[in-house]
Amino acid sequence: MSEASDETQKSGSGMLKKLLWAGVAVGTVAIINAAIFHRTPPLMYRQTGGQAKWLPLPDGDIAYEVAGEGKPLLLLHAIGAGCSAFEWRHVFGPLSETRQVFAPDLLGFGKSDKPKITYTAETYLDLIADFIEQAIGQKTDIIASSLSAAFAVALAHRRPDLVDRLILVCPTGLQALSAPLQPAGKAITTALKLPVLGATLYNLITSRPGLRQYLKLRVYASPEPVDDALVTHFHRAAHQQGGDRVLPYFLGGYLNCNIADALAALPEAPKLLWGAAASETPIAQSEAFLEVRPDAQLVVLNNVGGLPHDEAPEAFLEIVKGWV
Template sequence: MALSSPPPAAARVIRPGGNLLQGARWRSSIDRPLLQGGITRRIFIDLPLVAAGLLLCRAAYADTMAPHYRGLERLPFKKEGYNFWKWKTHRIHYVVEGQGAPVLLVHGFGASAFHWRYNIPELAKYFKVYAMDLLGFGLSDKALVEYDPFLWREQVAAFAREVVQEPVVLVGNSIGGFTVLHTASVYPELVSGVVLLNSSGQFESELKEKKAKPVVEETALRRLINPIQEWGRRWLVFLTFWQAKQPSRIRSVLQNVYKDNENVDDYLVESIVLPTKDPNAAEVYYRMMSSFMLRPSTLTMDSLLSNLSCPLLLLWGVLDPWVGPGKAEKIRAFYKDTTVVTLEAGHCPHDEAPGEVNKALVEWISAKVSNRA
């Protein structure tokens, strides 16, 4: 079976300026005697008809071309979501498609299951594919809890036990990569393989390079100042969140970390903007920032890789301005059962080069994981 198939014949570009616009000119020539003056005619007849023609052409173009990208089928975006699973008291959104060996896709910071839009339909031709929204992201609950790497590790592990119910290949991008590596290192019985796409996380040597902050003696004056600092920090983070959730800002950030900006489209922007409209979204963002920025985790890549016992695949965008190829080389040097595939992409290779990522995943899982099982 081919990994991807060409888009249907219906997916052809409808060029603006065709018959609809010719119809507008024809209509205006007929109605010309009814109105006096060229400006009046252009305002009330020509311009509305031309605008309608352009909108119809644009709508027709979007309807035929939107579900595909370079021959790859795209997961339809549903504002109401696909499936929901109850974890503790939280409602967790996920997508599932296909049959066969299970694969679980975990997104990065600020993204959601919809970020795997060009991977889910294609991989589902070979595997049973799950993609979940981490708590606080996507269509999952914006729970007012303390956010840290342990929370998401337990969420992924519980999903593997309760929903997947068999050893699964964990695939993660950015902070999702660190989450799946963390899960596999603690719960090896739940995992058959791990795939990291430009994963976050630091080695112990990198943490040691950072200067430790001096311990401030707790005094009465300090206890008085702390609440004021907390109040200022909260409003600064809220202001940052308000700026960060603007569609133009989201598009700008994505264009900075995507090598190919063709996929920085309305679908992607909307999938990120929609969760920010939740009433708890700003508070959740503040709690995440407080946790990860002010109290960075002491977990290191060294410790997690030392406890890993399954095959590891690195799909690395070498043009990533945040996590460069040097990180992939460090991981490969540390963990011997590692396969590395480099891609001419930025921070999100699964969305920038989905065809190459899908192909690499199918080949690696078939060779390293299926045979191992």
């Protein structure tokens, strides 16, 4: 055999070994990613203290909690990794003293089903409408947080028979998360849905250190609420089976919802409640809402971040109870 043939064989053998080791590495990462989800315990406990119920819908079953009597009040949580009705834990009980309060985990979050579907703003508009019709059964007031506040405005405009008064907490829809879907966004979603790459990035973002850092820097104004119990809950909620299915669509812009026209057309202006230290939706963005609806009432809570109902529940309740 010639020296050239020997070199070719050695080169081919070396390439094969590299490919085999690369395959082993990818397989190992995939196993680790899967193990993180499989070993995460389910969210068995009640998140808000209400009666736990389920609503079967075409795309999947929706977990929700309900308590109290009186005119219905629907609480809609923010959209993001680890989000759920848990964010209403401190205000659900007090609000249910005078109202019948509903707090669902939206599709893809918390204890609700997490189907393999394309998640869009329309997915959630249809879901919220179905929930009001089938679980609540009558027109309802809504308190909604962040992107869900944009969904609430859009639905109130589309279905005035379902939605009465609105309270929007650090809402998006005019500046943040309002742009139409772009090709670059589709590419981001496609990349994040790749089995190994997407799961690895998701597990890095939603690791305990990653969540702790994000909650401290981007969600809460004070580090005090970000204790081990809070981080554990977000980590557990983020790693339920299928818990990584919404984030690629969210980051790609599929859930963006521009509410400029809907907000302007509402017969009654919503109430706006903002944390002065909110990072994801800074208080400066409230100006756009007041430009569209100068008749809207804005209340700002100082030294509070993007979840004022969780970070400053007493102040939140004092304001909201005067509105509902």
